[in-house]
Amino acid sequence: MKRKTFTCGLDAAIAVMGGKWKALILWELSQGPLRFGELKRSVPGISERMLILQLREMQTTGLVAREVYHQVPPKVEYSLTDFGHSLISVLIPLGKWGEEHMEHIEATTSA
Amino acid sequence: MKRKTFTCGLDAAIAVMGGKWKALILWELSQGPLRFGELKRSVPGISERMLILQLREMQTTGLVAREVYHQVPPKVEYSLTDFGHSLISVLIPLGKWGEEHMEHIEATTSA
DNA sequence: TTCAGTACTGACATTTTTGTTAGTGGAGGT
DNA sequence: ACCTCCACTAACAAAAATGTCAGTACTGAA
Numbered sequence: 001m002k003r004k005t006f007t008c009g010l011d012a013a014i015a016v017m018g019g020k021w022k023a024l025i026l027w028e029l030s031q032g033p034l035r036f037g038e039l040k041r042s043v044p045g046i047s048e049r050m051l052i053l054q055l056r057e058m059q060t061t062g063l064v065a066r067e068v069y070h071q072v073p074p075k076v077e078y079s080l081t082d083f084g085h086s087l088i089s090v091l092i093p094l095g096k097w098g099e100e101h102m103e104h105i106e107a108t109t110s111a
Numbered sequence: 112m113k114r115k116t117f118t119c120g121l122d123a124a125i126a127v128m129g130g131k132w133k134a135l136i137l138w139e140l141s142q143g144p145l146r147f148g149e150l151k152r153s154v155p156g157i158s159e160r161m162l163i164l165q166l167r168e169m170q171t172t173g174l175v176a177r178e179v180y181h182q183v184p185p186k187v188e189y190s191l192t193d194f195g196h197s198l199i200s201v202l203i204p205l206g207k208w209g210e211e212h213m214e215h216i217e218a219t220t221s222a
Numbered sequence: 223t224t225c226a227g228t229a230c231t232g233a234c235a236t237t238t239t240t241g242t243t244a245g246t247g248g249a250g251g252t
Numbered sequence: 253a254c255c256t257c258c259a260c261t262a263a264c265a266a267a268a269a270t271g272t273c274a275g276t277a278c279t280g281a282a
Contacts, residue, residue, distance in 0.1 A: 005217065007155060009209030010134040010202060012216045016209075018129055020270075023121040036229055044118060047271060052230065061219045072279065073228045083212070090204040091121060097201045098120030098127075101194070105123045106116065108172045131240075147259055158241060163260065183249065184258050 016061050017087060021046055021054045026080070027095070029064065030088045033079035063087060127172050128198060132157055132165045137191070138206070140175065141199045144190035174198060 006012040017023055021043065028034060028042045040051055055078060058064040063084035069075040080088065098105065117123040128134055132154065139145060139153045151162055166189060169175040174195035180186040191199065209216065 006209070006213060007135060008138055009206035009211075009213060010138055011209065012213045013205045013209030014129070014131075014134055015220050016216055018125070023125055024118060027119055027121055037227080040229095048230070049232095049272085050270065053270090061216065068229095071228095074230090074278085076229060083215075087208060090208045093201040094124045094205060095120035097198060098117070098122065098124030100120070102117060102120060102123045104194075105127055105172065109126050148257080151259095159260070160242085160262095161240065164240090179259095185248095185260090187259060 013087075016063065017091070019054070021050055022058060023091065025051070025054055025058070026063065026084065026088055026091065029078060029080045029084070033067075033077045035075055035077050039078060058084070124198075127174065128202070130165070132161055133169060134202065136162070136165055136169070137174065137195065137199055137202065140189060140191045140195070144178075144188045146186055146188050150189060169195075 006015065017026065024043050024046075025039065028039060034042065036051070039055075040046065040048060043051065055064060055066070059066055062081055065079050065081050067077045067079070069077070117126065128137065135154050135157075136150065139150060145153065147162070150166075151157060151159060154162065166175060166177070170177055173192055176190050176192050178188045178190070180188065
């Protein structure tokens with residue numbers, strides 16, 4: 001996440017959705033808006049810190065929208081923007097590919 | 112690259128093609144087989160070490176095949192396997208998405 | 223009155239990834 | 253004789269990503 005110029009579109013796409021958590025978060029949000037705590041529970045293993053960092057980055061790239069409801073148990077809802085939806089639509093085939101080959105991938109990636 | 116279980120297909124796919132270089136290498140190889148030195152020149156900025164590390168990982172996951180020609184300037188050719196081609200076919204839409212939004216991505220990803 | 227839940231933030235530590243530099247050994251060019 | 257290319261490898265260093273833990277201010281429930 002430190003370049004300004006990309007050598008190809010894949011490069012740019014990965015800059016936006018690469019890393020350990022972003023795709024997972026996008027995936028959850030593609031099912032509908034979620035508040036912070038819900039999102040945390042639906043992405044198993046993520047820490048609050050990581051979740052916020054990733055959400056912040058995705059806000060600045062415009063993939064995710066954040067809406068605050070001024071209530072007294074505070075409520076903040078995250079959702080995909082149109083831009084986010086456009087990304088998810090091309091990520092779905094990749095996700096299917098991963099599912100189809102998951103056994104093989106589990107067996108061959110690292111120890 | 113240190114898990115055995117994935118929460119979804121995207122997760123698995125990213126385990127296989129995530130990181131700074133793999134997608135770029137896959138992209139180059141999708142145009143046809145290349146030898147080590149050619150690959151190095153066509154992926155600008157990659158170091159020899161990184162190139163080999165990534166190639167090795169992609170060999171063990173079965174995306175890339177390595178063929179050695181026992182000649183006297185040694186010649187080693189890398190190519191995509193069928194598995195690799197199946198991955199590239201779902202990565203192409205992602206690459207197109209990245210191209211279409213590249214300006215926006217360049218403008219919004221980090222300093 | 224203590225505890226859980228709300229959505230975070232900051233300091234710090236560790237892990238993972240990436241990069242740098244130097245070196246292998248043989249052959250061909252100048 | 254010297255340099256380059258070939259495809260690597262090893263030791264080490266730096267940078268980036270991720271994780272851990274504590275704490276914020278408020279409210280309602282036990």
